[in-house]
Structure formats: structure tokens, C-alpha cells
Amino acid sequence: MVDALTGYTHSAAFDIGKLPVSDIHTLHYEQYGKQDGKPVLYLHGGPGGHTSYGNTKYFNPSIYRVVLFDQRGAGGSTPVAELRENTSQHLVSDIEVLRKHLQITKWHLVFGGSWGSTLSLLYAQAYPEMVGSLILRGIFTIRKSELEFSRGSTGAADIFPEAYEAFLNYLPEKDRARPNEAYYDLLVSEDYETRVAAAREWNRWDLSIGTLRPEPEAFVQLKDDAWLLAHARLEAHYFVNGGFLEEGQILKKENLRRISHIPTTIIQGRYDIVCPPRTAWDLHKGLPDSRLFWTPDAGHSPSEPGTQAKLFEVCDEYAEVDFTQ
Numbered sequence: 001m002v003d004a005l006t007g008y009t010h011s012a013a014f015d016i017g018k019l020p021v022s023d024i025h026t027l028h029y030e031q032y033g034k035q036d037g038k039p040v041l042y043l044h045g046g047p048g049g050h051t052s053y054g055n056t057k058y059f060n061p062s063i064y065r066v067v068l069f070d071q072r073g074a075g076g077s078t079p080v081a082e083l084r085e086n087t088s089q090h091l092v093s094d095i096e097v098l099r100k101h102l103q104i105t106k107w108h109l110v111f112g113g114s115w116g117s118t119l120s121l122l123y124a125q126a127y128p129e130m131v132g133s134l135i136l137r138g139i140f141t142i143r144k145s146e147l148e149f150s151r152g153s154t155g156a157a158d159i160f161p162e163a164y165e166a167f168l169n170y171l172p173e174k175d176r177a178r179p180n181e182a183y184y185d186l187l188v189s190e191d192y193e194t195r196v197a198a199a200r201e202w203n204r205w206d207l208s209i210g211t212l213r214p215e216p217e218a219f220v221q222l223k224d225d226a227w228l229l230a231h232a233r234l235e236a237h238y239f240v241n242g243g244f245l246e247e248g249q250i251l252k253k254e255n256l257r258r259i260s261h262i263p264t265t266i267i268q269g270r271y272d273i274v275c276p277p278r279t280a281w282d283l284h285k286g287l288p289d290s291r292l293f294w295t296p297d298a299g300h301s302p303s304e305p306g307t308q309a310k311l312f313e314v315c316d317e318y319a320e321v322d323f324t325q
Contacts, residue, residue, distance in 0.1 A: 002312050007057025010066070019101055021072070021094050024085050028076030029069035029098060032056045037065035038108035038319065041095065043123075044068075045114035045138075048234030050075025050227070058111065058311050063319040069098055071119075074230050081230040083188070083237045087244040092123050099130065106130050108323050111315070113137035113302050114275055118243065121250050121283075124259045132323025134264040135314055137307065138272055138300050139280040141250040142243035149276045151180055151239070156209050156273045163208040170201040184236040187229075196225050199232035206231075209273040212299035256286040263323060264290040265314050269298035269307055 002008055015031040033056070040059055044051050051068035059066045070077040072086045072094065099107065110131050112120035117136040124131040140146060149155030157164035168176045175182035186198035200222050207218045221227055238244070249255065264287055268280035277294075284292040293314075298304035302311060 002060070002316060004309060004312070007308075007312055008060055010053070010056040010059075010061045013053075019069075019098060021097055022085050022090075024079065024082060025072045025090075025094075026078050027069050027072070027094060027098065028078075029067065029102075031102070032066040032068070033059060033061040033064045035065060037061075037063055039065045039067060039102075039104045039106075040109040040111055041099075041107050042066065042068050043095075043110065043112035043116035043119045044071065044074070045112075045116050046074060046231055046234055047071065047115050047238045048074050048081070048231035049115070050230070058315045060316065060319050064108075064315075067098070067102065067104075069094075073234055080226055081233045083233060086234065086237065087241075088119070088122055088238070089244060091119055092126050095119075095123050096127060096130070106132055108132045109135060109315075109318055111135045114140050114300065115238075117275075118142055118250065121259070122245075124262060125250070125255045128258050128262065131259070131262055133318055133321070134259075134262055135267070135311070135318065136264065136283075137267045137302055137311065138275045139266060139268060139283050140275040141248075141279055141283070142238070142245060143248055143251075143279070144242070146276055146279055147180070147239055150209075150274055151205070155276065159273055160209050163205060167201060167205040170198070180236060180239050183232070184240045187233045187236050195229060195233070199225075199228040202232040202236065203228055206235075206274070210299065211301045211304060212269070212271050212297065215301070251282055251286055253286065256283075260287055260289065263318075263321075265318075266290055266292045267295065267307060267310050267314070268292065269295045269300055269304065271298065272300045274300040 010032045013030040013032050019027045042055050050070045056066050073082040110120045118140050171182045183202050189195050266280050284290050293310050295306040298307045
């Protein structure tokens with residue numbers, strides 16, 4: 001049985017590897033659980049986040065073969081914070097390269113939250129025959145309206161005005177009307193200290209709005225320069241480029257039609273300030289056979305009790321189904 005507070009406990013990884021995917025990039029990956037189990041792919045957030053042992057907690061180790069990997073430029077993948085050859089299309093291709101490398105015929109489950117939900121949907125739309133099911137949390141499709149909500153002058157800024165003012169005031173006054181672009185310019189500066197200082201303020205805003213109730217311990221990450229740079233540089237890189245997608249691409253009818261047959265569960269915090277709940281609703285309407293569960297007392301974080309409990313429940317439910325036929 002899953003522990004309602006901590007989830008499943010896995011043994012050490014049975015496989016840890018490095019996979020070159022270009023002349024520049026090498027991916028770090030790890031596998032846990034049952035070696036011949038139902039393969040589940042965990043896609044981390046960000047862009048520029050990373051995976052960790054704790055991500056295995058959703059998956060029953062006696063059933064699931066859990067595959068974690070760090071996306072280009074993130075976590076244990078190298079080079080860290082590298083922006084060259086780093087687009088949504090590259091990341092989708094990497095998943096398919098990894099699947100073939102691990103000799104996985106088809107994913108039983110693709111699991112992604114936040115940016116991980118973006119990448120899950122993009123991969124499923126590109127390779128629908130390789131995805132048995134989807135569990136998606138904190139839906140993000142990188143539309144202009146979503147980016148404006150999370151980092152523009154209305155939306156999250158109206159709810160956390162003091163934190164947003166601090167986020168803006170770090171910038172010269174002339175640049176405050178275009179914060180994503182202005183921060184990006186600092187994050188690609190040739191000067192290391194300039195990059196790190198800007199990354200700290202970029203991430204401070206993210207951490208300030210990530211949960212319904214403040215979690216002061218989250219701000220410890222602001223002392224980790226490697227994480228600061230990867231997370232901020234890659235987020236800004238993707239945001240200023242619209243995710244390298246057409247506006248609204250993921251939610252277009254023809255693209256959703258490609259995955260309409262895939263069993264999909266959506267879990268969304270009602271008070272998610274990072275990824276506006278409207279997007280989860282739009283995705284659910286575009287996939288009429290999907291299930292949408294609102295967590296009434298949660299923001300964006302997967303660790304908030306109601307969201308975490310629902311993720312445990314749905315992963316256990318999916319473990320009992322055969323999606324790979």
C-alpha cells in the first residue's frame with residue numbers, strides 16, 4: 001500500500017546512464033522499480049528543472065518500471081544551462097531516442113507536471129502510438145495568455161503584488177514593461193555574476209507563487225547556483241521564444257484529435273498561480289474523454305496534500321490497467 005504522506009519507497013536505481021543525443025548534449029537518466037514492469041516516463045518541470053529520487057514516490061515499485069531523465073541543459077545532463085540546440089522539438093526527439101535506447105516498446109504511462117505536462121502533450125501528439133496513457137498536473141501549454149498571467153502585469157501580479165514589484169524592481173525602469181526579455185538579456189550575459197544574480201531574482205518570483213500556503217524551505221534553492229542558472233536561463237529561453245511552438249499549438253483541434261484515444265487524467269490545483277487553471281479546463285474540453293480533478297485547496301506544487309493524494313490514487317489505478325496493446 002502507498003503511504004498517504006510519503007508515497008512509495010524504491011530501492012536504489014537499477015540503472016544509471018548517460019545518453020549522447022547531439023554533438024553538444026548528453027542526457028542523464030535513471031531507472032527504478034521493476035525491471036520488467038510497466039514502463040512509466042516521468043517528465044520534470046521548468047524548463048530547466050530536474051529529476052530526483054523523490055519523483056519515484058508516485059509509482060508502485062512492484063508494478064512500474066520508472067524512467068527518470070534530465071532534459072537538455074538541466075540537472076545531471078550536460079552541458080548545464082546550455083541554450084544551443086535546446087528547443088521543444090529537440091526535447092521531444094530526445095524522449096524517443098531514450099525509449100529506443102532502453103528498448104521500451106511503448107510507454108504504459110507518461111507522467112508530467114507543469115512544463116512536464118507541456119512536454120508530455122507534445123510527445124504524445126508527435127508519437128501517439130508510443131503513449132499508453134497520460135497523467136498530467138498543473139497544465140501549461142505556453143500560450144501568450146499563460147505567460148502573461150504568470151509573469152505579466154495582470155494575473156499573478158495582482159495576487160502577489162509585493163513579490164511582483166520586487167521581481168520588476170530588479171530591472172532598470174526602462175525594461176520593466178518587458179520583464180521576460182529583460183531578464184533573458186541578463187541571463188545570457190557574458191558575466192557570471194550578472195547571470196547568477198538575475199537568475200536568483202527570476203527564481204525567487206517562481207518560488208513565491210508556487211504554493212497556496214508559503215513554504216519557506218523552498219527558498220533554500222536560491223543558494224544553488226547550478227540550479228539557479230539552469231532553471232532561469234532555460235525558462236527565459238523557452239518563454240521569450242514561445243516554446244518554439246505556434247501560438248496555441250498544443251490545444252489546436254487537429255493536434256488534440258491525435259491523442260483523443262489516449263486515456264488521460266488531468267489534476268489541477270484550483271488556486272494555481274503559476275499555470276492558470278483555465279488551461280486545464282481548455283485541455284479537458286478539447287479531450288472530452290479525459291478526466292479532470294480539481295484540487296480545491298492547492299496551488300501549483302505537486303507536494304500539496306490534496307494534489308499529491310490524487311496523484312498517488314490515479315497512478316495506483318493506472319497500474320492495474322493494460323494500456324500497451
